[in-house]
Amino acid sequence: MDPLVRLAFEAEWLDPSSGVLWRYQLFFYPVTGEVEMFDIKNRRHFLKRIRCDGLAADQFFVSAKVTVFSRALVITAYGDEATRRAIEARVERTLVLILPEAVDHTGQILDALHYAEDGSPSGDGKAASSEGPLRVANLRMAALSPAQAAEFAAGAPDAEPLAAALRRGPVVVLEVVGSRASARCAAAISAGGVLRCSPSPEAAAREAAFLFGPGRAQAMRSGPDSGAPSSVAIIKPHLLRERREGQALAAIQDQFAVTALRLLRLDRGAAGEFLEAYRGPLPAGEWGAAVEELASGPCLAVQVAPRGALGGDAVERLRALCGPPDPEIGRALRPASLRARLGKSKALNGLHCTDLAEDAGLESSYIFGGAWDE
Template identity: 35%
Template sequence: MASTLDEKFAFEAEWYDPHACLIRKYQVLYYVTDNSVEIYDLKNRRQFLKRSKTEITLTDLYIGSTIAIHSRQFKVVAYGDDYTRRALSNKKERTLGIIKPDVCDKFDQILATIYDRGFRVTKMKMCQLSRAEAGDFYQEHGAKSFYNSLIQFMSSGPIIAFELIGDSAISNWRALIGPTDSATARSEAPTSLRARFGTDNTQNACHGSDSETSAARELEFFFPSKGPKRRSTACFQDCTLCVIKPHAVLAGNAGKIISEIKRTGFEITALQMYNMDRANAEEFLEIYKGVLQEYKGMVDEFVTGPCIAMELRAQNAPTAFREMCGPHDPEIARQLRPRTLRANFGKDKICNAVHCTDLPEDALLEVEYFFKILDQ
């Protein structure tokens, strides 16, 4: 067992080598004391990277996560030893959450609460279920009296499904959403989400998996590991693109940014969380190559963690949203446009909170890049 003075955790990870078109396997050792890592090539049995400091924290390391180390993206696929498995498996529990149709317009407030409570959102998508899909998801309730009304309700409008990871995530998420009956929630758990936003037993704001088995099945339903994905709600008309950048997502500011966007009158008609690989980030940002000296840093930022892409609709949406974002440099934004998104949530020219479409004629192309090309 590692000394607590220099505690380390081991993970198995994969890196796709684009030149050889191969998936290469590594062991990643993470040292808690200084956020450093060292990497070993498992096939060739040799050191791949000497111990080096990174910006990775232990919360970034869980099965299925993607981490960026010196501009390379590694996917964590397994625990590397029994010590790591025993120490972290309960702390990295995953569950499904759903924001139901009745409160989809309040998802910014719910998302802000989720981040405030310390949950990590690792997948998220706005989608519209058909009656058949809703019936498949709630198949265990097929013989119950409320089944038909539940299916009708869950297929009546957009929902937002998301994967949560955290310490005892299943029980903690169910505690946060509260009792099934919203009236009971208001008397027994008045600060819960169902007490705050729910109406009754069915229109009760949120859903949470009730066991590890249910969580696995329900996550696979919304985020299938193979086969067709759940279709998005993007409409590709009179729209523009907003991308909340990874640094703002990881800082827990996504809900606050979305609240500002909604307050200004934009309609969010599609939303999804993405973990972009370097090739996609370079392709999407190619228009800035040779134009902005920050191009490489912008690509690096896009691959450091999850981003949230949204299709926004409003009159003159591309121009209006660009105005709301403010100047590219947050320092200039704070001086000239202090109420803009970049002024309030940006750090520098690279970590400037949000990407927006610069030219109105590019708006549809950018929306299609995320919600058609990347969502295949």
């Protein structure tokens, strides 16, 4: 079938309750935004063709993770030759390292990468490239030991300065996917010495395996053990779909030191477990909608600590920056708050943030403490 009409893949889903790995044929219909799934083992329809909001063709490629009705699927193979040709013609991967000196500007860098047009940001900074958007497929903050830095840099053309940079402090690692990703990233982030793009697709694959492979999140963990009072924000999936997570993160970085950062995907069970403490205070419908939104796609988790002279209670200050949970109330009372500026409804309000100081450690441990080591 014409890949413009239907894309075909094989995908897996690990059931967190039973530990069973399910395999599916997965079809995506780009024109209508519909998905269809077949259970390979049982040879039956698992999901009849139905529209699934929030999905786009550029999210589908081998090794990608896509969320279909709160179920996080890993794409393992192409389903037919036409799909393989169509996807590989437009998808290239590269790895961007935000070195220690630029980590505080990660939000601005994300925004620039999203709108990279033919190798440079567009004039107004908000016009999407004619080649299609660059998508951040994976992201995390990492602190490498001297030995890890040397191992990562070994064989790279810039091995010595790269290893030295990695030893200076935590870095932010982004795996970026899109048409001519390497060239567009290299041009869009040409800021001498503080950002680095993989020199080739082959190098990007090796470096991504080193930094994002199994067990790496804990081996190169940053942030949670810093000892500073902290709070947690989760930039919700709808902002990532709208490519506005960079705006939210930049506003957070204006006021806080970011001590941990990662892109993650929560299924419905994990999202409900994380938000369990909020079940009582919220009406049932609102709590359920919040869970559905958090499980609807990738989100960006941020741990923050007070910075410099600003000091103060991290939980209280972050809550003030985010504003009232209802964006409509925020626009009336706190129009400069993040939820007022970026939110649409109580569920699609841009961000979750820790509500009580006593919950900060629990939320940080849940998100950054190993449960989601991908």
